[in-house]
Amino acid sequence: MPEMMLGSGIRYTEIHDPKFRSCLLNILFYVHRSRQTAPIHALLPDLLTASSAAYPSAAEMTLALESLYAAEFCGKLSLCGDDAALDLTASWMRDDLALSGESVTDAMLSLVTDALLHPNAADNGFRDPEFRICKQNLLDDIDCTRNDKRIYTLRSASALAYIGEPAAIPPTGLRSDAEAVTPEDAFRLWQEILRTSQIEIVCVLPKPNPQIAEKLRECFAALPRTPETFCFHAPSPMKQQPAFEKELLPVGQTKLAVTYKYDNIPREVLLMLCSILGWNSDALLFTELREKRGLCYYCCLEWSSGKHSVIIDSGTDSADLNALRIGIDAQIEAIRNGRFSDKMMQKAILRYACRAAAASDSPYDLAAEEISRLQHDDPRSAAELTAAMQTVTREQIADAAKQLRLDSVFVLLAEREEAAFDAE
Amino acid sequence: MQNELHYLTDPCTGDICCRIRHASGLEIRVAEMPEFSTAYAQFSTRFGSIHRCFRENGKTFFLPAGTAHYMEHKLFDKEDGDVAVRFDDLGASCNAFTDFDRTVYHFHTQHSFDQCLQILLHFVMTPYFTEQTVARERGIILQEIMETLDDPSSLVFNRLLSKMYHTLPLHPDVLGTPESITQITPELLRQCHRIFYHPQNMVLCCAGNVNIKQILAVADRFVKAAPPSDAETIFLPEPETPVQNFVSRRMAVGKQQFMIGFKSQPLSGTERLRESLLCSLTLDLLTGSASPLCRKMLHDGLINDTFDTECFAGDGWFALLAEGESDDPQAVLDAICTEAERVLREGVDETLFSVLKKGAYGDSILGMNDPESVCTALTDAFMWDCESPYLRTQLLVSLTPEDVRRCLHERFRRDRTCLSVIAPEPLQF
Numbered sequence: 001m002p003e004m005m006l007g008s009g010i011r012y013t014e015i016h017d018p019k020f021r022s023c024l025l026n027i028l029f030y031v032h033r034s035r036q037t038a039p040i041h042a043l044l045p046d047l048l049t050a051s052s053a054a055y056p057s058a059a060e061m062t063l064a065l066e067s068l069y070a071a072e073f074c075g076k077l078s079l080c081g082d083d084a085a086l087d088l089t090a091s092w093m094r095d096d097l098a099l100s101g102e103s104v105t106d107a108m109l110s111l112v113t114d115a116l117l118h119p120n121a122a123d124n125g126f127r128d129p130e131f132r133i134c135k136q137n138l139l140d141d142i143d144c145t146r147n148d149k150r151i152y153t154l155r156s157a158s159a160l161a162y163i164g165e166p167a168a169i170p171p172t173g174l175r176s177d178a179e180a181v182t183p184e185d186a187f188r189l190w191q192e193i194l195r196t197s198q199i200e201i202v203c204v205l206p207k208p209n210p211q212i213a214e215k216l217r218e219c220f221a222a223l224p225r226t227p228e229t230f231c232f233h234a235p236s237p238m239k240q241q242p243a244f245e246k247e248l249l250p251v252g253q254t255k256l257a258v259t260y261k262y263d264n265i266p267r268e269v270l271l272m273l274c275s276i277l278g279w280n281s282d283a284l285l286f287t288e289l290r291e292k293r294g295l296c297y298y299c300c301l302e303w304s305s306g307k308h309s310v311i312i313d314s315g316t317d318s319a320d321l322n323a324l325r326i327g328i329d330a331q332i333e334a335i336r337n338g339r340f341s342d343k344m345m346q347k348a349i350l351r352y353a354c355r356a357a358a359a360s361d362s363p364y365d366l367a368a369e370e371i372s373r374l375q376h377d378d379p380r381s382a383a384e385l386t387a388a389m390q391t392v393t394r395e396q397i398a399d400a401a402k403q404l405r406l407d408s409v410f411v412l413l414a415e416r417e418e419a420a421f422d423a424e
Numbered sequence: 425m426q427n428e429l430h431y432l433t434d435p436c437t438g439d440i441c442c443r444i445r446h447a448s449g450l451e452i453r454v455a456e457m458p459e460f461s462t463a464y465a466q467f468s469t470r471f472g473s474i475h476r477c478f479r480e481n482g483k484t485f486f487l488p489a490g491t492a493h494y495m496e497h498k499l500f501d502k503e504d505g506d507v508a509v510r511f512d513d514l515g516a517s518c519n520a521f522t523d524f525d526r527t528v529y530h531f532h533t534q535h536s537f538d539q540c541l542q543i544l545l546h547f548v549m550t551p552y553f554t555e556q557t558v559a560r561e562r563g564i565i566l567q568e569i570m571e572t573l574d575d576p577s578s579l580v581f582n583r584l585l586s587k588m589y590h591t592l593p594l595h596p597d598v599l600g601t602p603e604s605i606t607q608i609t610p611e612l613l614r615q616c617h618r619i620f621y622h623p624q625n626m627v628l629c630c631a632g633n634v635n636i637k638q639i640l641a642v643a644d645r646f647v648k649a650a651p652p653s654d655a656e657t658i659f660l661p662e663p664e665t666p667v668q669n670f671v672s673r674r675m676a677v678g679k680q681q682f683m684i685g686f687k688s689q690p691l692s693g694t695e696r697l698r699e700s701l702l703c704s705l706t707l708d709l710l711t712g713s714a715s716p717l718c719r720k721m722l723h724d725g726l727i728n729d730t731f732d733t734e735c736f737a738g739d740g741w742f743a744l745l746a747e748g749e750s751d752d753p754q755a756v757l758d759a760i761c762t763e764a765e766r767v768l769r770e771g772v773d774e775t776l777f778s779v780l781k782k783g784a785y786g787d788s789i790l791g792m793n794d795p796e797s798v799c800t801a802l803t804d805a806f807m808w809d810c811e812s813p814y815l816r817t818q819l820l821v822s823l824t825p826e827d828v829r830r831c832l833h834e835r836f837r838r839d840r841t842c843l844s845v846i847a848p849e850p851l852q853f
Contacts (some may be wrong), residue, residue, distance in 0.1 A: 069786025143678035254568035294563035
């Protein structure tokens with residue numbers, strides 16, 4: 001897997017597989033977050049991909065992409081610990097499938113590099129009406145945060161768990177901050193990002209194409225670069241006392257999100273713990289709370305390696321909320337006491353190995369896998385990590401579970417059932 | 425009866441798949457893709473949420489809403505526990521979903537494909553329903569329903585369907601209602617399994633790192649011909665016009681959600697596939713990101729980037745849908761109708777039409793480059809009574825601006841529209 005530096009703080013990795021009909025270029029600009037910059041970070045992926053100087057409206061950009069056989073150029077904001085990445089992705093059909101023998105790759109490289117270096121801006125500000133439209137989309141997005149009750153619950157749980165830390169800031173930023181963003185603010189921050197961010201580029205191609213790295217090197221060589229340092233490892237401090245927060249909404253189902261924090265658990269041990277607790281098909285949360293007790297339809301577990309936290313969330317009747325909450329704790333206690341089978345451990349390893357192998361069948365998954373490895377700052381390949389998981393002992397898993405300490409509980413309470421909620 | 429094999433080739437990409445009429449009556453479709461490491465399988469039946477009424481031995485039966493979905497849940501539950509664990513033991517991942525017209529059980533794996541396929545065929549074809557297990561599932565499904573009832577995008581869609589269709593049971597939701605699922609019993613599930621999980625009503629599709637010989641060997645062991653059933657699904661005639669043109673309700677949302685439906689005449693087979701490709705292209709011409717109307721609506725703040733359209737078609741229904749967030753959904757509906765009339769009057773933008781066709785060609789080629797997408801395309805082709813999964817690119821080539829004009833004329837009629845709105849509820853806390 002060729003990996004090279006294209007400039008100061010610009011790493012480029014190229015992955016080849018002839019079975020793919022499409023090419024993928026993933027460019028991440030790492031940024032430090034603050035309340036003021038958060039809404040601009042949320043805006044920039046849209047501003048940079050919806051139009052450019054060459055294609056100054058969304059309609060013209062769409063036409064250009066459609067004429068390249070429905071090529072895609074899109075962006076999103078990905079949170080990484082206390083930092084974030086402006087995560088831009090371009091994908092296009094490989095050249096030999098083009099109907100008239102044209103080079104889709106050349107055209108897409110030009111489109112992408114132009115959009116980064118020559119965005120749709122004038123007089124040191126992004127141009128209207130595209131800026132106004134993107135900003136309105138962001139404001140609407142903020143207003144509609146509550147529409148998806150599960151995502152809203154998870155965001156609220158993060159805000160409670162990481163209070164006072166950048167990770168507590170919602171991905172969109174706050175409405176009042178978003179309202180204040182001007183075209184000039186956004187353009188200024190983009191110029192600063194081009195200068196100071198760490199840039200990670202992963203390209204997945206059917207076969208080697210040295211022109212891509214060269215073109216990107218030329219593109220970024222034009223920039224004065226003084227990249228800052230980024231570390232995605234930002235453990236969240238444990239609270240003195242667990243925090244409880246509830247919010248009432250006129251909904252039918254109550255949602256619960258419980259955050260646990262830990263000090264230091266090796267990645268391979270945590271992968272085993274999370275699988276046994278919440279990821280395997282016979283994971284304790286699923287079998288005990290859903291299958292045996294019918295308390296919920298889903299009970300999911302998310303792990304944030306950067307923040308040293310594990311969040312478990314579910315939805316239930318308000319009457320069953322306390323039972324669910326106690327049940328979640330009980331499953332962690334079971335692992336602390338070694339109440340899990342060797343078979344569950346073997347399945348955790350098999351599950352990880354199979355998922356890693358499956359990533360080789362999709363350009364998106366391949367790129368995501370590589371970026372995740374780089375963000376974890378873990379040089380081990382999937383095979384090496386699988387081997388490390390095989391050495392994990394029952395005692396290590398039980399000890400890891402003992403490290404999980406309750407940090408906070410967020411409840412989105414169905415309005416009609418308020419009386420049923422007992423925070424303690 | 426012998427297994428009958430028939431090979432099909434995509435003229436654009438050279439992809440090959442095989443159709444097999446299995447001795448049991450089961451249709452099997454396979455795309456060998458040895459360069460991929462994943463093997464993917466879908467075992468599907470034509471039993472979905474719209475199959476609510478059937479006649480057998482001269483007697484008519486009515487099914488409670490949500491029966492097909494309840495069956496999907498319960499087939500995983502066996503005497504020795506949850507069958508998903510057996511897939512997990514092999515490193516495979518399995519799941520299922522119920523749609524309006526089908527239930528699909530699927531898995532993907534990196535190894536032990538034979539064993540996984542055996543488990544799949546056996547668990548789907550072997551019901552195990554007891555009073556206790558069926559009752560236990562009710563609470564889980566109830567929570568799934570509650571989640572949907574709190575989800576504005578599901579609600580705006582379900583309410584639209586309830587006011588578009590008089591007799592076709594596209595509503596209530598696929599999951600059923602809290603009341604309807606209480607009427608589902610083990611006996612009812614057994615009866616439905618016997619009728620709808622009959623090899624002749626089902627398809628097995630496999631794609632990726634698989635081979636035909638291996639699949640046939642497993643199918644020969646686990647799928648046996650069953651006595652034919654005389655059961656017949658009953659659908660009442662569906663009027664051409666919607667029940668109502670407008671429906672709304674309030675809930676906890678940040679901005680008004682809407683969905684617009686244009687109801688039109690259903691089609692079947694290849695004709696339906698061609699028409700749905702044409703309608704998708706026409707929707708893009710009319711309201712896609714490259715269209716003048718989309719630009720104007722964005723400029724005027726009438727819509728935002730959540731605006732989207734789709735062609736929604738199946739056995740007995742065909743509708744064009746547009747959804748998003750807007751303070752004035754009626755103005756969005758009026759704008760689409762006015763634009764359709766303008767294009768009919770002034771003619772189709774042929775440059776835009778050919779660019780969008782080129783894009784659709786790209787989508788079609790790239791949409792068949794991973795085992796899951798190919799497997800789904802094989803299942804879709806069966807469900808839509810299409811001979812081949814490779815028809816899309818050929819049908820796309822055949823579309824003309826004249827087809828677009830006909831589509832606008834027939835399928836964008838003001839008198840066939842329905843608007844569903846979810847308005848924000850004032851928060852009182």
